[in-house]
Amino acid sequence: MIIVLKNKASKDSIDRFVNDMTLKGLNVHLSEGSEHTIIGLIGDTTAINADDLQSIEIVESVKRISEPFKQANRKMHPDDSLIKAGNITVGEGFFNVIAGPCSVESEEQIIEIAGDVKKSGASMLRGGAFKPRTSPYAFQGLHDEGIKLLIKAKKATGLPIVTEIMNLNHIDLFTDVDLIQVGARNMQNFDLLKELGKCDKPVLLKRGLANTIEEWLMSAEYIMAGGNHNIILCERGIRTFETMTRNTLDISAVPVLKSKTHLPVIIDPSHATGNSAMVAPLSKASVAAGADGLMIEVHNNPSKALCDGAQSLNPAQFESLMGEIKKRAEFENKII
Numbered sequence: 001m002i003i004v005l006k007n008k009a010s011k012d013s014i015d016r017f018v019n020d021m022t023l024k025g026l027n028v029h030l031s032e033g034s035e036h037t038i039i040g041l042i043g044d045t046t047a048i049n050a051d052d053l054q055s056i057e058i059v060e061s062v063k064r065i066s067e068p069f070k071q072a073n074r075k076m077h078p079d080d081s082l083i084k085a086g087n088i089t090v091g092e093g094f095f096n097v098i099a100g101p102c103s104v105e106s107e108e109q110i111i112e113i114a115g116d117v118k119k120s121g122a123s124m125l126r127g128g129a130f131k132p133r134t135s136p137y138a139f140q141g142l143h144d145e146g147i148k149l150l151i152k153a154k155k156a157t158g159l160p161i162v163t164e165i166m167n168l169n170h171i172d173l174f175t176d177v178d179l180i181q182v183g184a185r186n187m188q189n190f191d192l193l194k195e196l197g198k199c200d201k202p203v204l205l206k207r208g209l210a211n212t213i214e215e216w217l218m219s220a221e222y223i224m225a226g227g228n229h230n231i232i233l234c235e236r237g238i239r240t241f242e243t244m245t246r247n248t249l250d251i252s253a254v255p256v257l258k259s260k261t262h263l264p265v266i267i268d269p270s271h272a273t274g275n276s277a278m279v280a281p282l283s284k285a286s287v288a289a290g291a292d293g294l295m296i297e298v299h300n301n302p303s304k305a306l307c308d309g310a311q312s313l314n315p316a317q318f319e320s321l322m323g324e325i326k327k328r329a330e331f332e333n334k335i336i
C-alpha cells in the first residue's frame with residue numbers, strides 16, 4: 001500500500017504516522033522523492049482501511065499496489081535508484097560498462113585483461129571464479145583462488161570487481177568483492193536470495209533462462225525483503241524456439257523494467273547471443289533502449305578461453321566497441 005503525503009506534512013507528524021503503522025505490525029518504507037514523500041506499507045495490509053488513512057491530515061492519497069512486487073515497484077519509489085558498487089554509480093544518468101573474461105584463468109590472464117579493459121574505458125572488471133557449467137566435465141573455475149586473483153587485479157588497476165556466487169555458504173569469500181552476481185541459473189535460489197538480503201553488498205541479479213519479468217522482479221523482492229535494496233538487474237537473454245543465437249535478447253525488458261521498477265538495468269549481450277560478432281550491434285541497441293550499462297565478455301585470446309570463447313571479444317574489438325558506445329551514451333546524455 002502506498003501513501004503519498006502532502007508536501008506540507010511536518011517531520012513530527014510523519015514520525016507519528018510511521019510509528020502508528022509500525023505498531024500495527026507493518027514494515028514502513030519512507031521514500032523522500034523529488035516531488036513527494038511516499039510511505040510504503042509492506043506486510044499484511046488487508047486489515048487497513050484506505051478511507052481511514054485518507055482522512056488523516058497529512059495524507060494526500062492512498063493506493064494499493066496490485067503487483068506482487070512491492071519494494072521493487074516504481075510506485076513505491078518513483079525516483080530511479082542509484083546503486084553504488086565500489087567507486088562507481090549505476091543507474092539513470094550513468095552508463096557503466098563491466099568487462100572481463102568469462103572465467104578467471106590465471107594471475108597473468110586476469111591482470112593483463114583488467115589493464116586492457118580499463119584502458120578502453122570499462123568501469124568494472126568481471127570474471128567468474130565459481131562457474132555454473134552445463135557439463136560437470138567442463139572447467140568449473142578456480143573458486144576461492146579465482147576470487148584472490150580478482151582482488152589482485154582490482155589492486156593493480158583500481159577497477160571494482162564483480163563475480164558470481166553459487167552457494168550461500170560461500171558468502172564470506174565475497175567480502176572484498178564489490179558487486180555479487182547471481183547468475184541466471186540461481187535467479188530462483190530463494191535461500192541464496194534471502195542470504196543476500198541480509199548483507200549490504202550490491203547484487204547483480206541476472207534474469208533466469210526462462211523466467212518472466214515478474215518472476216525476476218519477485219527475486220529482487222526476496223533480496224529487498226531482507227533489507228538489501230542494492231540491486232542491479234541484468235537481462236542476459238532468454239530461451240525461445242530460436243536456435244541461431246544462444247538465447248534471445250529481450251531488449252524490450254529494458255523499457256518494461258524502466259516503467260515497473262526503480263532498479264537499474266544493464267544488458268549482457270555476450271551470453272544473450274553466444275557469438276562475438278553480435279555483441280557490438282546489441283550493445284548499441286542497449287544504449288538506445290535506455291539500459292544503464294552493459295556487461296561484456298572480453299578475453300586476452302578468445303580462441304584459447306577455458307569458457308565462452310566464441311562470445312568473447314578480444315581487447316582490440318572491445319576498444320573499438322567502447323568508442324561506439326561512448327558516442328551513443330553521450331548522445332543519450334549519460335555520464336560514461
Ligand code: PEP
Binds near residue numbers: 183185206268
Ligand atoms: C556469467 O556471467 O558468467 C554467466 C554464467 O552468466 P549467466 O548466468 O547469465 O549464464
Ligand code: MN
Binds near residue numbers: 102271
Ligand atoms: Mn560466460
